[in-house]
Amino acid sequence: MTREEEVGMLEKQSVMNNESDFVKYKTKFLNEYFENLDVSSNEPDWNVMILQSMQFKEFQDCKALLDMMDDGDYVRKYKFIIESKFDEMVDWFLTKKLEIMTRPIPSYA
Secondary structure, three states, X not given: OOHHHXXXXXXXXXXXXXXXXXXXXXXXXXXXHHHHOOOOOOOOOHHHHHHHHOOOOOHHHHHHHHHHOOOHHHHHHOHHHHHHHHHXXXXXXXXXXXXXXXXXXXXXX
C-alpha cells in the first residue's frame, strides 16, 4: 500500500467515525425529544381535519380521496369519516361531473 492510499484509508475511517458519532447524537437527541414531548389528548387530529375540510370541485379532489384509501390502516382508523366523504364524492361525481339529476327506478322495485 502506498502512502497516498494509507492516508486515504485513514481519512475514510475518520469520516466514518465522525458520521457514526453524529448519527448516535442525532438518534439520542430525537429519542429524548419525542419521549419528553407533551402530547395531550386535546391535540387536534390533523387527518380528521383534512378529511372534514375536503370539498369536491374537480376530478383531482376525487383522486386525492381515492389515494388516501390505498392505505388499509388509514381506512380502518378513519372508516366513518371516509365513508361519508366517499358518499359526497360519488354524489358530486354523478350530479356535477356526469350531470345525472335523476336515477331510473330499478326494475325489481
